[in-house]
Amino acid sequence: MISLLRLLRLIGVGACGISAQFVTPPDDLIQSIGYAGVPVRFKEVPAGICELDPSVKSFSGYADVADDQHIFWWFFEARGINPEYAPLTVWINGGPGSSSMLGLFQELGPCGVDYFGNIYSNPNSWTNASNVLFIDQPSQVGFSYSNPVPAYEEDGNIIVLPDQTCPEHLPTPSTCGTYSSPDITLTANSTVGAAPAFWKTLQGFLGTFPEYSENGLHLATESYGGHYGPIFSSFIERQNDLDIPGAKRIRFETLLVGNGWFDPIIQYQAFYNFTVSPGNTYDYAPFNESTEFLVFDNLYGPGNCLDQLRECKSTGLNSVCSKADDFCMQHVEDIYRDALSRDVYDIRELSPDPFPYKFFVDYLNTPKVQKAIGAYTNFSAHSDTVYEAFSTTGDDARGVNSIDDIQFLLSRNVTVALYAGDADFDCNWIGGEAVAYEILAPGFNNAGYENFTTRDGDVHGQVKQAAGFSFTRIYESGHMVPFYQPLAALDLFERTISRTDIATGTQNASSVYQSTGPPKSLYREGNTTMQWKTVSTDKTYDTEVNRPGKAWVKLPDESETLIDSDYQRQYPFQNFRGEEDMSAWRRLLEYFIYVFYS
Ligand SMILES: *[C@@H]1O[C@H](CO)[C@@H](O)[C@H](O)[C@H]1NC(C)=O
Ligand SMILES: *[C@@H]1O[C@H](CO)[C@@H](O)[C@H](O)[C@H]1NC(C)=O
Ligand SMILES: *[C@@H]1O[C@H](CO)[C@@H](O)[C@H](O)[C@H]1NC(C)=O
Ligand SMILES: *[C@@H]1O[C@H](CO)[C@@H](O)[C@H](O)[C@H]1NC(C)=O
Ligand SMILES: *[C@@H]1O[C@H](CO)[C@@H](O)[C@H](O)[C@H]1NC(C)=O
Ligand SMILES: *[C@@H]1O[C@H](CO)[C@@H](O)[C@H](O)[C@H]1NC(C)=O
Ligand SMILES: *[C@@H]1O[C@H](CO)[C@@H](O)[C@H](O)[C@H]1NC(C)=O
Ligand SMILES: *[C@@H]1O[C@H](CO)[C@@H](O)[C@H](O)[C@H]1NC(C)=O
Numbered sequence: 001m002i003s004l005l006r007l008l009r010l011i012g013v014g015a016c017g018i019s020a021q022f023v024t025p026p027d028d029l030i031q032s033i034g035y036a037g038v039p040v041r042f043k044e045v046p047a048g049i050c051e052l053d054p055s056v057k058s059f060s061g062y063a064d065v066a067d068d069q070h071i072f073w074w075f076f077e078a079r080g081i082n083p084e085y086a087p088l089t090v091w092i093n094g095g096p097g098s099s100s101m102l103g104l105f106q107e108l109g110p111c112g113v114d115y116f117g118n119i120y121s122n123p124n125s126w127t128n129a130s131n132v133l134f135i136d137q138p139s140q141v142g143f144s145y146s147n148p149v150p151a152y153e154e155d156g157n158i159i160v161l162p163d164q165t166c167p168e169h170l171p172t173p174s175t176c177g178t179y180s181s182p183d184i185t186l187t188a189n190s191t192v193g194a195a196p197a198f199w200k201t202l203q204g205f206l207g208t209f210p211e212y213s214e215n216g217l218h219l220a221t222e223s224y225g226g227h228y229g230p231i232f233s234s235f236i237e238r239q240n241d242l243d244i245p246g247a248k249r250i251r252f253e254t255l256l257v258g259n260g261w262f263d264p265i266i267q268y269q270a271f272y273n274f275t276v277s278p279g280n281t282y283d284y285a286p287f288n289e290s291t292e293f294l295v296f297d298n299l300y301g302p303g304n305c306l307d308q309l310r311e312c313k314s315t316g317l318n319s320v321c322s323k324a325d326d327f328c329m330q331h332v333e334d335i336y337r338d339a340l341s342r343d344v345y346d347i348r349e350l351s352p353d354p355f356p357y358k359f360f361v362d363y364l365n366t367p368k369v370q371k372a373i374g375a376y377t378n379f380s381a382h383s384d385t386v387y388e389a390f391s392t393t394g395d396d397a398r399g400v401n402s403i404d405d406i407q408f409l410l411s412r413n414v415t416v417a418l419y420a421g422d423a424d425f426d427c428n429w430i431g432g433e434a435v436a437y438e439i440l441a442p443g444f445n446n447a448g449y450e451n452f453t454t455r456d457g458d459v460h461g462q463v464k465q466a467a468g469f470s471f472t473r474i475y476e477s478g479h480m481v482p483f484y485q486p487l488a489a490l491d492l493f494e495r496t497i498s499r500t501d502i503a504t505g506t507q508n509a510s511s512v513y514q515s516t517g518p519p520k521s522l523y524r525e526g527n528t529t530m531q532w533k534t535v536s537t538d539k540t541y542d543t544e545v546n547r548p549g550k551a552w553v554k555l556p557d558e559s560e561t562l563i564d565s566d567y568q569r570q571y572p573f574q575n576f577r578g579e580e581d582m583s584a585w586r587r588l589l590e591y592f593i594y595v596f597y598s
């Protein structure tokens with residue numbers, strides 16, 4: 001064994017530790033020019049990096065939408081159906097500044113990352129029904145970048161380094177790595193401003209892979225997607241009308257928005273409605289009387305949140321809207337967080353909440369994965385730079401025409417499905433329902449609530465629907481519905497894109513379809529799934545009983561990784577993790593073991 005160890009040490013020494021912190025730029029991207037002249041660089045992602053089935057292809061890359069604005073995307077073919085006959089669905093997360101890798105790994109993508117850092121397959125992936133394209137937008141979100149620079153992160157700020165030397169004072173784990181140079185002029189600063197780059201990214205992708213969009217295009221989004229979704233979808237329709245030479249006319253069919261942030265005037269009030277009157281359905285009244293009064297006054301008192309939002313709406317001034325947003329966030333929204341330390345995205349859990357699982361962030365920061373997807377930078381789940389950029393215009397406090405744009409989409413026969421997990425405080429279902437009424441879709445306001453029953457016969461919520469417009473309340477679900485109710489999310493998705501009724505998936509949601517039932521959704525979960533203790537990160541979430549479940553256990557086929565981690569434990573070479581691709585290591589190791597014993 002001595003000589004084996006010595007051999008291993010020899011490999012371990014050599015390369016220096018410092019540069020291993022940084023991302024080696026890819027040298028194997030294929031270049032193409034998509035529609036509308038948009039340059040694209042991409043590669044095929046090997047099986048096992050996310051999708052485990054080698055017969056299902058995956059590609060990732062960038063659309064170069066402007067000088068110094070490079071938009072990362074990751075595409076997965078549909079599984080179980082011919083991808084060339086499948087429709088194409090684009091998924092974007094919100095923020096502003098959140099990476100769509102959240103959607104991919106925490107919600108509806110083909111895989112997740114477990115406690116041990118290993119990939120597991122998601123049986124309820126939306127790729128079971130569609131090709132899916134995840135886009136990190138606007139520039140500087142997730143893997144999207146302006147210019148890659150060596151830097152570290154401290155208190156939410158990215159501090160650029162003069163060269164590839166990490167400062168010594170950094171805490172462990174170190175935040176040193178390759179970041180997108182933080183520059184608020186090299187991204188969008190509003191929803192409307194982000195639409196053209198999003199459209200260009202689509203044009204680039206569709207021109208590079210025309211075979212994946214033969215059957216229409218759907219956009220699905222969440223949270224700040226209540227802003228992005230309606231505006232981007234209408235932008236696509238209006239670009240179509242322009243018949244731009246070289247650009248593709250996009251057959252745009254569906255918009256889905258989960259727990260969306262559409263209209264601040266309605267939804268800031270809903271923070272009061274969800275916590276005080278009429279309250280949530282988990283029998284959770286979080287505030288004492290004086291806090292209830294404080295929230296009410298901060299909303300409705302003269303010069304307070306609503307007055308400021310109305311002034312933002314009437315003047316449209318950046319300074320007024322930014323100030324209104326700061327005020328409403330601090331004095332209405334954040335009172336809940338500050339007083340309770342509960343997860344604002346799932347009132348049932350205390351903070352820090354281990355759900356949805358966050359292990360994918362470390363996974364995306366390994367050299368093996370960065371190389372496999374052709375990344376230029378390290379991965380950050382949220383971009384503070386983009387958030388800052390949007391703050392300068394107060395975009396969050398603006399309605400940005402989201403309601404008018406949904407009406408416009410409906411007039412174009414686009415299917416629009418709004419849905420909301422009813423344990424989310426942040427973009428809660430009471431506000432979401434009020435927004436749905438405000439749209440005045442034909443036949444919607446006097447449709448009734450019907451049970452939403454999934455293919456296994458379980459009821460997971462209630463839906464009000466008229467023709468192609470629907471609002472679905474999902475029971476026992478936080479903000480990120482596909483994580484908490486994976487089968488319900490998949491069924492809702494499939495039924496929506498095939499334009500059937502959401503309740504059963506058996507009826508044609510033609511222009512005369514209307515759901516029937518009571519005008520209000522009255523079901524109450526009560527407090528049985530409320531948690532009163534924080535949950536440790538080694539626990540899984542049990543979607544059968546809607547609460548924290550068993551501890552993670554290694555899957556039998558994860559023994560491969562077991563070898564790696566065992567070796568790390570036994571032979572903790574400096575820089576082992578940062579140095580080499582693990583599988584190359586394993587191959588070398590196997591070779592030496594073979595030589596040694598033969
Ligand atoms: C989704 O597809 C995978 C792989 O084809 C399959 O194993 C799984 O059962 C499917 N899920 C559903 C809900 O049908
Ligand atoms: C929210 O609360 C306000 C103030 O009590 C009330 O006027 C409004 O009707 C409520 N909205 C909903 C949707 O319950
Ligand atoms: C009400 O709750 C707030 C916030 O938790 C606390 O600061 C305050 O002391 C409480 N007031 C009363 C009268 O209990
Ligand atoms: C950035 O990526 C490098 C290379 O994979 C890795 O060694 C480093 O730990 C990452 N840094 C961060 C902050 O994740
Ligand atoms: C937002 O971006 C636009 C387009 O780049 C720019 O013209 C405008 O000045 C920016 N607004 C602010 C407040 O920085
Ligand atoms: C609206 O779309 C549905 C399905 O997407 C289609 O069946 C119907 O013919 C369309 N109606 C019009 C008026 O275009
Ligand atoms: C709807 O589902 C609930 C369970 O959530 C059930 O008790 C009720 O009977 C169902 N209603 C109808 C009309 O089927
Ligand atoms: C649904 O009904 C519409 C209008 O009657 C029709 O055009 C369409 O083909 C039907 N779709 C399906 C899937 O049956």
Ligand SMILES: *[C@@H]1O[C@H](CO)[C@@H](O)[C@H](O)[C@H]1NC(C)=O
Nearest residue numbers: 282283284526527528530532
């Ligand atoms: C849960 O609700 C029941 C019935 O409303 C109530 O008696 C009980 O005190 C609640 N439990 C907690 C921990 O609030």
